[in-house]
Amino acid sequence: MDNSPNSPQPVDVSHIRSIGVIGAGQMGLGIAQVAAQTGHDVVLVDASLELATKGRDKLAVSLGRLVEKGKLTAEARDALIGKIKPVKGPEDLGGADLTVEAATEQLDLKLKLFKAADAAMKKGALLTSNTSSISITKLAASTSRPELVAGMHFMNPVPVMKLCEIVRGVQSSDQTIAMVTTLAQKMGKTTILSKDIPGFLVNRMLIPFLNEACFALQEGVGSPEDLDLAGKLGLNHPMGPLELADLIGLDTCLFIAEVLHREFGDDKYRAASVLRNLVAAGWLGKKTGRGFYVYDEKGNKLRAAI
Numbered sequence: 526m527d528n529s530p531n532s533p534q535p536v537d538v539s540h541i542r543s544i545g546v547i548g549a550g551q552m553g554l555g556i557a558q559v560a561a562q563t564g565h566d567v568v569l570v571d572a573s574l575e576l577a578t579k580g581r582d583k584l585a586v587s588l589g590r591l592v593e594k595g596k597l598t599a600e601a602r603d604a605l606i607g608k609i610k611p612v613k614g615p616e617d618l619g620g621a622d623l624t625v626e627a628a629t630e631q632l633d634l635k636l637k638l639f640k641a642a643d644a645a646m647k648k649g650a651l652l653t654s655n656t657s658s659i660s661i662t663k664l665a666a667s668t669s670r671p672e673l674v675a676g677m678h679f680m681n682p683v684p685v686m687k688l689c690e691i692v693r694g695v696q697s698s699d700q701t702i703a704m705v706t707t708l709a710q711k712m713g714k715t716t717i718l719s720k721d722i723p724g725f726l727v728n729r730m731l732i733p734f735l736n737e738a739c740f741a742l743q744e745g746v747g748s749p750e751d752l753d754l755a756g757k758l759g760l761n762h763p764m765g766p767l768e769l770a771d772l773i774g775l776d777t778c779l780f781i782a783e784v785l786h787r788e789f790g791d792d793k794y795r796a797a798s799v800l801r802n803l804v805a806a807g808w809l810g811k812k813t814g815r816g817f818y819v820y821d822e823k824g825n826k827l828r829a830a831i
């Protein structure tokens with residue numbers, strides 16, 4: 526594994542056996558999958574027991590595709606799903622040794638969930654967020670354990686992407702950073718360390734890139750397909766910028782662009798109006814079947830949408 530030379534020395538994390546995951550969306554389910562795959566019990570939280578159960582069932586269906594492809598045995602899939610326990614809400618996180626919050630990117634919602642998880646979790650348990658841009662320091666300040674809070678920013682799709690960006694809040698202790706770094710590595714990820722500055726490392730680079738592709742599109746510099754071919758064949762990226770924005774979710778891309786714009790106060794980060802308009806229309810990318818492209822119900826790209 527190609528870890529950053531800035532990573533802290535590994536520490537013992539064998540006591541972290543149960544991992545809470547808040548949010549049964551695409552990121553939360555990916556984190557739950559990787560946690561279970563690496564031998565952890567997972568407590569899965571969403572807005573209700575029904576939604577958490579629905580999330581686990583959705584993961585079982587997606588793992589079924591790996592079984593069909595012969596990449597996973599049906600027994601391994603069943604064992605993995607059996608390690609994931611859907612629960613009613615954050616009040617059921619009492620047994621978790623560490624929680625990763627991966628709810629929608631909304632500060633008020635994350636603050637509410639952090640407070641609830643903090644109240645339920647045992648003393649000494651770690652509380653982390655998969656946020657892509659919200660201040661870890663702010664989230665930590667809402668809890669009674671700010672030194673035990675850090676960012677664990679996984680990439681989408683979590684089971685496939687090799688990176689986990691560790692974010693150090695102002696209050697995070699050295700021990701917390703060492704523990705979450707070691708845990709992410711145990712979950713098979715290469716880690717990098719970022720200060721708690723908007724966008725951290727990955728989105729500080731990525732969102733201006735995706736947003737610039739949106740500006741080029743709205744200025745008519747080229748078609749969506751040609752912009753994406755430029756990214757794929759001209760830059761050797763696995764996906765073009767508009768396809769990637771559709772995968773991440775256009776609402777998430779817009780939210781992060783707005784955080785960068787607001788927090789740095791620099792107009793170079795202002796979001797392109799085509800991005801704003803698609804979000805206003807509810808066309809949020811692959812997850813809604815339409816964004817820059819139209820997708821079929823299996824998520825296959827059909828054609829450009831604009």
Ligand code: 3HC
Pocket residue numbers: 587591596656657679680681682684685686727728731763764769773777
């Ligand atoms: N579990 C395990 N393996 C899985 C899996 C899962 N849930 N889903 C897919 N895989 C495996 C597939 O079986 C396949 O394995 P193989 O190569 O051995 O056959 C492999 O992963 C790739 O899957 P696919 O063949 O379906 O897809 P592609 O080869 O077309 O790759 C992709 C898809 C990995 C999404 C690739 O296009 C890619 O890397 N795109 C860029 C993604 C990216 O940049 N993500 C970062 C976004 S930024 C972010 O997340 C931060 C946020 O804050 C905004």
